[in-house]
Every structure is written in structure tokens, then in C-alpha cells.
Amino acid sequence: MATMQDVARLARVSVSTVSYALTGARPISQATRDKVLAAMAELDYQPNAMARGLASRRSRILGLLLPMDERGLGATETAFVTGAAAAASAAGYHLVLSPIGVGDLDQLRRLASQRMLDGALLMEVQLHDPRVDVLRELGVPLVLIGRTADTTGLSYVDIDFDQTVRAAVGHLVDLGHHRIVYVNHSADTLAEGYGPALRTRDAFTAAMAGHGLEPLMIPAEDSAAGGRTALATALRRVPDLTAILAMNESAVFGLLGELAARGRSVPDDVSVVSMVTSPQVAELATPALTAMNSPGSALGRIAIETLLRHVDVGDAQINQQLLPCALEVRGSSGPPRTEGTTTEAARRRAATRRRA
Amino acid sequence: MATMQDVARLARVSVSTVSYALTGARPISQATRDKVLAAMAELDYQPNAMARGLASRRSRILGLLLPMDERGLGATETAFVTGAAAAASAAGYHLVLSPIGVGDLDQLRRLASQRMLDGALLMEVQLHDPRVDVLRELGVPLVLIGRTADTTGLSYVDIDFDQTVRAAVGHLVDLGHHRIVYVNHSADTLAEGYGPALRTRDAFTAAMAGHGLEPLMIPAEDSAAGGRTALATALRRVPDLTAILAMNESAVFGLLGELAARGRSVPDDVSVVSMVTSPQVAELATPALTAMNSPGSALGRIAIETLLRHVDVGDAQINQQLLPCALEVRGSSGPPRTEGTTTEAARRRAATRRRA
DNA sequence: CTGAAAGCGCTAACAG
């Protein structure tokens, strides 16, 4: 493994010159630079990350703090990670994913106080996220993916839930739907103050009001069973509902299953629109889900760019940015049946159609 | 940020004593150790990772090389990652996930030759995986998750596909099924030599032969559409099939959707068993999928333990280990209808049942 | 524009 000494010797310059050629921290004559670069190439030189980090007090490592629950990473999160990794790599930084949630504060504290991280991206941010306090206390720059309750002095990028919900409701209303039910995350999740659940709830209420419609939200556990229960509740409360907006990738599958079991066809009897969903997941359902596609990789890129600005200049400008999801119409949404269709009639028709 | 000097001064010992107290690389009297520990606690001391890494030529970082395709991380992979992270953390190492696939060789080369990684775990290993060559050349210890074609001199942990397939087929045969079709990954994936697809194919052939049954394998694209197409093909080739074994989490959803669309009920008309599937995903389907649960977190733990052995002693013993998946019966498998039931009759009965 | 040299904070001989 060649060192900078070796390069300097071969190029017949001093080590500092090699260093400056590498970092560009001070001007170098073209002739010298060429000599140095040639020597580096010949020796297949790669700077030692630890030595560099020790001397410069910069690890060139950015952490992506990524709580991993048993559910895994959806395609949405993956797109985010991929976008972030590409942006970091382009800037000469390494992005390391650390499965650190709000429960692993000690681990985070260790990682940060060992000066391993030049900066951190927090995913799955909670309204009161203790990781923020830990990182601030240790002086590690950070950018949130999502938002805490109080975002003063914090940079973040997040989905524009308000606009996304408005677009989804607009799509359904344009199709002619009036009785639209919103299936959200669980009551516990709402009680915990999970931002996306709260923000979409409020956005749904506002969007429906804007169209002069009655908003009904039903919480659902993040599972197929939760979706089935939610559908039962929805049908009890609004027997003649014609559309469901869902913000719960797991529940939406149970919901579709239960709809089929009850003989309600999608989208003829009930339209379903899924929020913040990746194309890959939307295509898994039968029929494929009309969905609001999350801007995963753009979100990742912007987050890294913002973070690097903070890392490079300590007091960089705070950047708070929202990106909307784009509507992608697939098979699960369509115009409602004409008024007057009863539940019983619809069921009978569905059964008939199936036998045909 | 306190340094080791500060600790030494406060404890009235030399820096080397502090260092040895920290690493345990040489015996320390209890009294001295207590003094040092007290000083550390008082100063809230954390060793500087870069300095440590430079001096010891050990980064204490293990890389988990994890190609991220657009599909994301399933619950299976997540369990693996979580198990590995826990094991690494317990050993005082940091596990960093790097979204590096076989296409990002340059990035891997940089990471490794900058001496950032003490060792690496490779996921999604291909039969001829160039990452192995890069790491070996650079002297970075590695453990495979999966297997290359030639595994001499390589440690790996992998799923015991042979035993897993045998157990799945056994389950169906015990229920009374004879006409069992195997839905695998795509033809392209097979042609590329993707290990799990090839190994399960062969295991399926062997298992069926063991029961005196005819094996039929059908490749399917990794998507819902692929599953629908595969079902159509399967029914064309074996109109009276009673069971499907699937090794394709995406296709299995399309397959179930198509089965429902054709009025074949699961499991009454057709039993479905999904291989190497996590409980979370299995529960998403309606009915919930009988599945072979992958040993994700155990796999991760064992992989890390093996890797650390290689890191600690350069010429550690090669460890090649296979873990089986465990059968978990849910709603998608059951006894077949009695012989003689025609497709038409089954469809009619299904429709009737649904209206009841 | 270039060189010399003083560290960065820690580990690991080498001495006792």
C-alpha cells in the first residue's frame, strides 16, 4: 500500500505538495500537478482514510440513521437511500447506513462522539426525536427526512403531504366520487404524533371541506388484518362509500382482499387510491393501485446536498423543503356507479359478473 | 472532547495505561483500572475512532455490501441486516451498509483500498462475483451470504435450499397433493446463474422424484404480472394442478390475484406455499400464505461471527454453513379436493360459496 | 508557488 511519502519521493516533491495536489487547498503549478498525478497513478495510490480523518478532523463519512423495523425497507425508502448514496459518492463522501432508531441512543452517541460522522441524515423522524438532541449536543450537522414538531434551526426535506392529499382527493372528486373515506395509520401511531399520519389527516379534512364534502378518517393497524378491519368499519359507517384513500401500504392489501371477499369490485364498486407508494408496490396489487408516487430519489439527493452544505460551512443557511408526490393512475380508480345503486344490488351484480 | 491525555492526567497514570485499560491488551491492576475508568466516566471520554484506526490499522468497521435494486429490502433481508448489526455492535464493531452491487466495483475498490473496512459481508452474491476478487486482492476478509460457483477458501452462510424445498414439497404431499407446480424466478435470472433459483430448481426436481411425482417448473418475472402469466402457463400445462410452490415474493401476489379472478379459491381449489418468505409478507396476502420462513437474523449473526474470526486471526478456519427455512402453515395450504372435481365445477362452487 | 515540520489522538514496542 503506497503512502503519500512514496508518491512525493517518486514525483520529487514534498509531501505537502502531494497533499495540496490531492485536496486542491492551495494552487499548484500545472507541471508539478502533472508529476504528482503521474506518480499517484503509477503507484496506484489511495489516501488512507484514517490518517486523513485524524489530521483533518473530517471522516468524510455521512450517516444515514435508519430505524429498521421488522417490516423492512419499502421501495420508497430504497429509492431515497439510493439517491442519497449517489449524491454522497459524487461529492467524495461515503454514505453509511446505520440501523439506528430512537431506541438506540447509546449507539448513536458512541458513533457521534467517536467522531466517525461528519453529518447525519435522520429518517423516520418523530415529532420529538431524541436523536436530534444527541447530535446537536455533539455538534454533528444533521438534516431531517420528515419533520419534528419544532423545526427552528433545523434543515429538513419532506413530502408535501398537503399537496399530495389534495391531488389525490381531487382525482377522486374529478371522477365523480363524493363519499370518500380515508384509511390512515393506526390510532396508536396517531397518538404518538407520527407526522405523516397527522399531516395527512388534517390535509384530508381540509381537502374534503374544500369540495364541500364530509371527511371520514379511519385508523388502521399496519397489517393486512388492520386493512380488513378498517374496511368493515368504513362500510358500517358509510355503507354506500364509493372511494377509499389509503396511507398504509400494508393495510391496503388487506383492504383489497376484504373488498374482493365481500364481492365489491375495484374500481367499479369502490375506487382505491394509495398514498406515498412506489410503483413496484402499486403493481403488486390486483388491480394495480392508482397511487401517489413518492419522490424518493430526489428527496435523497436534496437531503445530501443540504447536509454537505452544513458540513462544509458550519453556519449554512437552513433549508426546509417539501416535495409533492405525483399522481399515477392505474387500475384501482374509476368513476363511481351512478347514484341509487344499493350495496345488495352491487354485490349481486358483482357475483354475476364473476360467473360470466 | 476529552482525549486520552486528559484521562491519563486525571487518573495520574500514563497514556499507555489508559490505552491498555481500554483495549485489555495487557493486564492492569484492579486499583489502576478503577482509577482510569473513573476518570473516563468523569470526562465522558470516548476514544477517537480515526486516531485509533490509524494507530492500530483497524477501522473497527465492517461493511455490508448490499446491492439495492428498485424493489427494496424485503423483511427477510431486513431481519438479516438487523441480526448482523446487533452481532457487530456486541463485538464493538460498527456495521455500515453500503449499497454496492457488482456494478459499483470502483466504489468498492476505493472503500477497500482506503482501508476503511476491516471486513465485508457480501449479499446477493452471484455465481461469479467480481466483488470477491476485488476484496481478496486488497486483502479484505470477507464472508458471503449465498455462494459463488467456486467456494474454495471462502466462508459463507446461506439458506439450505435443498432441505427447504424438501420440507415444502413434503408438506404438500402429506396433505395429499400430487400435481404440484413450482414457480421460480425469471428465465433470465436462471440464465444468469442466480444461485437460489438454480438450487431450488434442482431441489424441486429431486424432491418430486423422491415422491414419484412429475416436477414442473415455470419461470416468472419478479412482478405481479409475472405471477399472473405464470399461473396461466401453469394451468395450460397442468389444468388440474392442485398446488403451487413459489419462490418469488412479487409473483406470488399476482398469482393469488389471478387465481381469485379465475374463481379458484385458495386453498380449496389450489394450495399455495411461498418459499423464503417473512411472516410480515406472508400475512399481507389473502389468505395469509403458508410459507417457509427464512432464518434471517440467525443468518446475519452467524455471518458476522464468522467474519470477525477472519478479521481477528488472519488464517481462521473456513466456515461454510447452511440454515434451513422453517415451515409455517397459514391459510393458503390445505388438502386438495377429492379427485374428479373438474375445473368448471370448482369454479361454480366457488361462486356459490361467495354469494352465501 | 513550494518545502519543512509540527501535530491529529491513539497503539504497541521497548524498557523497567
Place this chain on the structure above:
DNA sequence: CTGTTAGCGCTTTCAG
């Protein structure tokens, strides 16, 4: 059992 000290490989003043 403990202390002294020479690096690890690089960055960054300070001089020229």
C-alpha cells in the same frame, strides 16, 4: 504491573 516513546499517514501552519 506500569511508563516512555516512536510512529500510524495525513493536513496545515509557518517560512521561504
